[in-house]
Structure formats: structure tokens, C-alpha cells
Amino acid sequence: MPQYVQDRLNIYDAILFLQGLGNTVLLCVCGLGLGLVIALVIGLARASRSRWLSWPAATYIEIIRDSPLLMQLYLIFFALPLMGLQVPIFAAGVATLMVNSSAFMAEIVRAGIQAVGKDQWDAARGLGMGYLQTMRHVVVPQAFRVMIPPGVGLLIGLIKDSSIISVISYIELTRVGQILTEKTFLSFQVFGIVAALYFILCYPLSKLALYTERRLKVGG
Amino acid sequence: MRGYVFQFREIFQELPMLLDGAVTTLHISILTLILSLVVGTLGALCRMSRLPWLRGPATWYVEVIRNTPLLVQLFFIYFGFSQINIDVSNYTAGVIGLVVNNGAYLTEIVRAGIQAIHKGQFEAGYSLGLNFLQLMRYVVFPQAFRVVYPPLCNQFIGIILWSSLVSTISVHDLALRGKELASTTFRSFETYAVVTLIYVVMTLTISAALKLIGYRLFRRPA
Numbered sequence: 001m002p003q004y005v006q007d008r009l010n011i012y013d014a015i016l017f018l019q020g021l022g023n024t025v026l027l028c029v030c031g032l033g034l035g036l037v038i039a040l041v042i043g044l045a046r047a048s049r050s051r052w053l054s055w056p057a058a059t060y061i062e063i064i065r066d067s068p069l070l071m072q073l074y075l076i077f078f079a080l081p082l083m084g085l086q087v088p089i090f091a092a093g094v095a096t097l098m099v100n101s102s103a104f105m106a107e108i109v110r111a112g113i114q115a116v117g118k119d120q121w122d123a124a125r126g127l128g129m130g131y132l133q134t135m136r137h138v139v140v141p142q143a144f145r146v147m148i149p150p151g152v153g154l155l156i157g158l159i160k161d162s163s164i165i166s167v168i169s170y171i172e173l174t175r176v177g178q179i180l181t182e183k184t185f186l187s188f189q190v191f192g193i194v195a196a197l198y199f200i201l202c203y204p205l206s207k208l209a210l211y212t213e214r215r216l217k218v219g220g
Numbered sequence: 221m222r223g224y225v226f227q228f229r230e231i232f233q234e235l236p237m238l239l240d241g242a243v244t245t246l247h248i249s250i251l252t253l254i255l256s257l258v259v260g261t262l263g264a265l266c267r268m269s270r271l272p273w274l275r276g277p278a279t280w281y282v283e284v285i286r287n288t289p290l291l292v293q294l295f296f297i298y299f300g301f302s303q304i305n306i307d308v309s310n311y312t313a314g315v316i317g318l319v320v321n322n323g324a325y326l327t328e329i330v331r332a333g334i335q336a337i338h339k340g341q342f343e344a345g346y347s348l349g350l351n352f353l354q355l356m357r358y359v360v361f362p363q364a365f366r367v368v369y370p371p372l373c374n375q376f377i378g379i380i381l382w383s384s385l386v387s388t389i390s391v392h393d394l395a396l397r398g399k400e401l402a403s404t405t406f407r408s409f410e411t412y413a414v415v416t417l418i419y420v421v422m423t424l425t426i427s428a429a430l431k432l433i434g435y436r437l438f439r440r441p442a
Contacts, residue, residue, distance in 0.1 A: 066377070066423040068384035070395055071416040078408035082224050156287070163289035167388060174292055187299030195288040195296060202287035 006184045013180055020176030021197050027090070027162045027172055031097025032155060038102035043109025044135070057106065064103030069164055072096055077168050093165035093172075101158050108150045112143035149216060152209040156202045163198070173197055230405045231414050241397030242418055248311075248393060249380045252318040256379075257372075259319060260326025265356075267331055278327065285324035291385055293317050298389045314386035322379055329375065333368035334360055366438055373430040377423050384419070394418060 045057035064072070073096045080087050080095070087095075116139045124134040166175035177194035181187050231238075266278035285293065294317040301308050308316075337360055345355040387396035398415035402408040 062424075063420055066381070066420045067416045068381040068395065068419055070384045070387070071398070071412055071419060074399070074402075074412045075409065075416060078402070078412060082409050160287075160289040163291040164385070166291070174289065174295070177292065177295065181295070181299055185303060187303045188296070191292055191296040191299065195284075195292050198288045198292060199284060203283065206283075206287055 009180070009184060009186065009189065013184075016176050016180065017173070017193060017197065020171060020173040020194075021201075023170070024159065024162050024172040024198075025201070027093055027097060027165060027170070028155070028158050030094045031101055031162070032158055034094065034098040035101035035105055035158075038098065039105030039109055042102060042106040043113065046106055047110045047113045061103045061106055064100060069096070069100050069161055070167065072100055073164060073167065089165075089168050089170045092168060093162075093170045096165065097158060097162060100161065101154060104154055104157070105151070108147050108154065109143070111150070112147040113139055115146045116142045145216065149209050149213040152205055152212065156205050156209070159198065159201055159205075226410060227407060228410050228414070230407060231401065231410050234401055234405075235414075238394065238397050238401065238415065238418060241392060241394035242422060244391070245380065245383055245393040245395075246422070248315060248318065248383050248386065248391070249376065251315055252322055252379050252383065253376050255315070255319045256322035256326050257330075259323030260330045263323060263327030264330035264334060267327060268334065282324045282327050285321055286328075290317070290321045290382055291388065293321055294385060294389055310386075310389050310391045314383075314389055314391045317389075318379065318383060318386065321382075322375065325375060325378075326372075329368055329371045330364070332371075333364035336367045337363050369434055369438070373427060373434065376430070377427050380423055380426070381419065 042057045042060060045053040046061065048054050048057075073092075076096050076099065077089075077092045080092060120138055120142070121134060124138045129137070162172060163174040165172055166178065169175060171179075173194055177190050180190045184190065263278050263281065266274040267282065269275050269278075294314065297317045297320070298310070298313040301313060341359055341363065342355065345359040350358065383393060384395035387393055387399065390396065394415060398411050402411040405411065
């Protein structure tokens with residue numbers, strides 16, 4: 001065995017794992033936060049009665065949902081420099097997760113808005129509220145409740161999807177796994193730990209999604 | 221776009237190569253679907269079993285796979301095999317990874333399908349003297365298939381899209397062909413735009429075709 005190869009994992013590797021975990025969380029939080037803003041706009045456009053708004057939104061959603069995340073990542077990663085934007089890989093990663101999750105979230109937003117009954121609109125109209133006021137005070141608060149279980153599901157998906165950002169060498173959890181595998185050749189152990197860390201992040205969330213869904217059924 | 225001129229000519233010249241990759245992608249996806257349907261059916265039966273030593277592992281299999289990323293599962297299998305000196309091709313490792321992953325999702329889909337069948341059907345089957353396998357074969361599966369078909373179609377589209385990840389372990393599918401073309405022509409943006417378009421066209425066509433088949437099979441939109 002060559003000198004530079006480690007034959008076991010040590011304490012420094014543990015720190016690397018935790019850094020990777022932290023970066024994964026950071027990626028997801030930024031991607032989700034920004035994605036939510038875009039999703040609200042697109043979801044509202046999709047639910048709109050005007051074709052000029054709903055068709056472009058539908059096309060956006062359809063294209064994102066019918067192409068692989070890996071290709072979206074490559075497109076964004078290589079397209080940004082073309083537009084004269086030299087961005088760090090972290091920004092490219094966040095942008096990809098943002099674009100990808102916004103399409104899925106937009107559908108959740110639309111479903112949430114459409115789940116609010118038509119009589120709510122009529123009642124708000126009767127109270128003299130405009131479109132934006134109705135949205136802000138009547139529809140969105142009620143829609144939000146319906147959006148939570150699929151939203152949590154989407155967050156789980158996002159955490160798992162963020163592993164793909166490792167392909168452009170951003171040092172998140174999966175990339176840490178690759179680096180340590182190259183250093184130690186202990187693939188089973190390293191990727192076992194990586195998988196366990198992802199599981200620790202996602203498993204409670206999946207239970208939360210189930211719990212909120214059950215509560216919604218009882219309360220609904 | 222400062223002075224950048226789009227050039228698709230080189231990409232279109234290599235289109236047959238990309239389409240060859242698309243065929244590999246389809247090949248992998250269909251193989252994955254068939255194998256994971258087998259895994260999913262067995263998994264669903266185990267998850268619903270009354271025997272705890274069948275139900276426990278099946279439940280954990282589903283939970284662990286659904287809460288960890290496919291990419292990590294692929295690396296675990298691909299690099300893990302080489303660690304214990306088992307020689308498998310990239311293609312085989314990729315398919316195994318995809319099957320292990322999708323088997324968990326299909327377990328849940330098949331389970332939901334079987335649970336959607338009315339209890340009276342099981343009782344009627346048993347009272348006719350059918351044993352467990354006969355009951356499944358003649359009563360449960362034909363009815364469950366109807367329920368399972370629409371989510372199964374969605375899952376197949378998902379398999380096509382997620383199979384792009386096997387390019388990271390050097391399986392020559394559409395995504396890897398695209399990556400190679402981008403690095404030889406230096407036309408990254410154009411290449412990935414075309415490759416993405418191929419994926420979109422492929423998934424839209426297939427999901428439309430599956431809807432049509434579903435309509436023919438069940439006389440209602442799937």
C-alpha cells in the first residue's frame with residue numbers, strides 16, 4: 001500500500017464529514033428559500049385565469065419536471081459564465097436547486113390555492129377585497145396549511161438532490177465521501193457514514209410529513 | 221451574452237452519437253423498471269406480512285432507501301464492489317443501484333395498490349379454496365394493477381430522468397455522451413441544451429404513450 005494512502009478514518013475525517021453536512025444544509029436552506037420566492041410567483045401565475053400568465057408558467061414547470069437535475073446543473077454551471085457571470089460553484093449549486101425546486105413547489109402552491117374553496121373568494125369579494133388583498137388575507141393563510149405536508153416531502157427531495165451538486169466539486173456531504181474514498185479506499189465505511197448522515201437529516205422530516213398529513217386529514 | 225455566438229452545427233453532426241446514448245438510457249430504464257417491479261412486489265408482500273422477520277427488514281429497506289440520495293447509493297454499490305474485489309461492469313453496478321433505489325419506491329406503490337383492494341375480495345378468494353399464491357395471481361394482482369398503473373408510469377418517467385446519474389460512474393448513457401461531446405467541442409451550453417431537449421422530448425412522448433395504453437387497457441384515462 002502506497003505511503004499516502006490512509007488505512008483508517010481519523011478524527012480529521014470526522015470534522016470533514018461534519019463540514020460536508022453543514023454545507024449540504026446550507027445548500028438546501030438557500031435553495032429552498034430562493035426557490036420558494038420564485039415558486040410563489042410561478043404558482044400564482046399558473047393558477048391565474050389569464051392564459052398569458054398560466055401558459056408560460058406551465059411550460060416552465062413542465063420543462064423542469066421533465067428533464068434531469070444533472071442536466072439542469074450542467075446548463076446553469078456552463079451557461080452562467082457565457083453570460084459573463086463568473087460565479088462561485090456554491091452559487092451555481094444554489095441556483096440549480098432553486099430553479100429545480102421552484103417548479104415542484106409551484107405545483108404545490110397551485111394545488112394549495114385551488115384547494116381553497118370558491119366561496120372564500122366570493123365572501124372576500126363581498127367584503128370589498130381586491131385580488132391581492134384576498135390572496136394575502138384569505139387564500140394564502142388557508143392554502144399554506146395544505147401546502148405543508150407536500151412541502152416537507154419536497155424538502156426531503158431537495159436534501160437528497162443536493163448530493164448531485166457534488167458533481168461540480170462543491171464540497172458537500174457526497175463530495176466529502178468521494179474525497180475520503182479516494183484517500184482511504186474504505187468505500188463501504190465512508191459511503192455508509194455519508195448515507196447515515198443523510199438518513200439522520202431526512203428520516204425525522206419524513207415522519208413530520210406523515211404527521212402533518214394525518215393532522216390535516218383529521219382537521220380538514 | 222457578450223459576443224457569444226451560438227453554434228449548433230457540431231452538435232447536430234454528432235446527433236446520432238447522442239441518440240445512441242438515448243437508446244442506452246432507455247435500455248437501462250426499461251431493465252430497471254422490470255427488475256424493480258419484481259423487487260417492489262416482493263417488498264410489498266413482505267411489508268404486509270404478519271411475520272415480523274419479513275416485515276421489519278422490508279420496512280427498514282424502504283425507509284433507508286427513501287431517505288438517502290440515489291447518488292450515494294450508486295457510489296456505495298459501485299465503489300463498494302471494488303473494495304471487496306467483486307468485478308462488475310459499470311453498467312451492471314448502475315442497474316443494481318437503480319433497481320435497489322426504485323425497488324423501495326415501487327414497494328410503496330404496489331403496497332398501496334394491494335391495500336386499495338376490498339377486504340371482501342380476499343375473503344371470497346380464500347372461501348373459494350384458493351391458496352395465497354393463487355389468490356395473488358388471479359384475484360389481487362389483476363385488480364391492483366389498475367390502481368398501480370398511473371403511479372407506475374410516473375415512476376418510469378422518474379427512472380428515465382434519474383438514470384442520468386449513472387453517468388457519474390461512467391455508464392455511456394445520454395448524459396455521459398453529452399458530457400463527452402461538450403468537452404470535445406467546447407460548446408457546453410449548446411450541447412447540454414440539446415441533451416436536455418432530448419430528455420424532455422423522450423419523457424413527454426413516453427408519458428403520452430403510456431397514458432394512451434392506460435386508456436386502452438382500462439377504458440379510462442390513467
